[in-house]
Amino acid sequence: ETGVTQTPRHLVMGMTNKKSLKCEQHLGHNAMYWYKQSAKKPLELMFVYNFKEQTENNSVPSRFSPECPNSSHLFLHLHTLQPEDSALYLCASSQEWGGTISHEQYFGPGTRLTVT
Amino acid sequence: KNQVEQSPQSLIILEGKNCTLQCNYTVSPFSNLRWYKQDTGRGPVSLTIMTFSENTKSNGRYTATLDADTKQSSLHITASQLSDSASYICVVRSDSNYQLIWGAGTKLIIKP
Numbered sequence: 001e002t003g004v005t006q007t008p009r010h011l012v013m014g015m016t017n018k019k020s021l022k023c024e025q026h027l028g029h030n031a032m033y034w035y036k037q038s039a040k041k042p043l044e045l046m047f048v049y050n051f052k053e054q055t056e057n058n059s060v061p062s063r064f065s066p067e068c069p070n071s072s073h074l075f076l077h078l079h080t081l082q083p084e085d086s087a088l089y090l091c092a093s094s095q096e097w098g099g100t101i102s103h104e105q106y107f108g109p110g111t112r113l114t115v116t
Numbered sequence: 117k118n119q120v121e122q123s124p125q126s127l128i129i130l131e132g133k134n135c136t137l138q139c140n141y142t143v144s145p146f147s148n149l150r151w152y153k154q155d156t157g158r159g160p161v162s163l164t165i166m167t168f169s170e171n172t173k174s175n176g177r178y179t180a181t182l183d184a185d186t187k188q189s190s191l192h193i194t195a196s197q198l199s200d201s202a203s204y205i206c207v208v209r210s211d212s213n214y215q216l217i218w219g220a221g222t223k224l225i226i227k228p
Contacts, residue, residue: 002159040125042218043160043205090159098214102148107159 003027006091006108013081014116021076021111023091031097032074033105034066035090043090049074050097081115088112118143120208120219128225133196137222139189139206147211151180151191154203154221163191163204193224201226 004025013019025032034046048056049068063085065077074091088110094103120141129135139149148167152160164175166182166189173180177200179192193200206219 002161004159040220042120042220043207045216092159102150102165102209102214104150104162104165107161109158 002106002108004091004093004106004108006089006111008111009109010112010114012114012116013078015081015083017081018077018079020078021089021091021113023074023076023108025072025074025091025093025106025108027093027106029093029095029106030071031094031103032068032071033092033094033097034074034076035092037088037090037110047076048097055097078113081113083115086113086115118208118210118215118217120206120217122204122206122219122222124222125220126223126225128227129196131196131198131226131228135193135196135224137191137193137204137224139191139219141187141189141206141208141217143187143208143210143217145211146184146187147209147214149182149189149206149208151178151189152205152207154205156202160205196226198226198228200224 007022031050036044046060047066063080067075090110091108092105094105123138150165151163153163154160164173164180168184177194182189203221203223205221208217
């Protein structure tokens with residue numbers, strides 16, 4: 001176990017549904033991330049929260065909405081998704097984001113999302 | 117444009133054999149390079165990190181090399197085991213904006 005948990009592990013949703021992904025870290029880290037992983041493609045960074053403040057939003061469509069209520073929890077709210085949004089969504093945490101020290105990111109097991 | 121290219125895309129070898137995975141990058145300025153292992157159904161786990169001044173670093177049966185002049189890294193796996201079956205991902209950190217540039221990974225399958 002990496003100390004990062006994600007729920008649900010699998011999710012099937014229609015294009016008109018609203019759902020949320022949850023991530024929790026038990027490592028005392030200050031930075032949390034959402035990544036999208038599609039087959040045979042590099043991980044795509046979606047959002048970064050550092051000390052509960054959103055610091056990165058890599059041109060992610062508004063149908064994805066992140067929420068970070070505290071440094072241990074991260075949510076990804078989903079609505080009116082498209083079939084091409086089907087992918088593995090990974091949550092990660094690290095001591096901090098950015099700066100001269102490269103902190104290792106610890107990943108959760110991911111949520112396998114299928115949009116029908 | 118900062119890029120990380122990994123080869124081969126996939127590899128099948130017999131248990132007990134050695135193999136080498138490649139990572140070429142164009143990221144500049146370079147900060148460091150990590151290799152991650154991602155088992156099926158799990159998130160990536162860091163194997164090793166290499167900075168500019170390091171040429172070789174080992175972690176058990178895994179040995180990573182870095183040639184900062186040619187911007188190439190390799191991950192050598194010795195005496196492969198069935199549990200080595202996974203995707204291996206190379207990620208390079210930029211020293212200018214601290215962004216991480218991820219490779220697409222190499223899918224390694226170990227057959228008994």
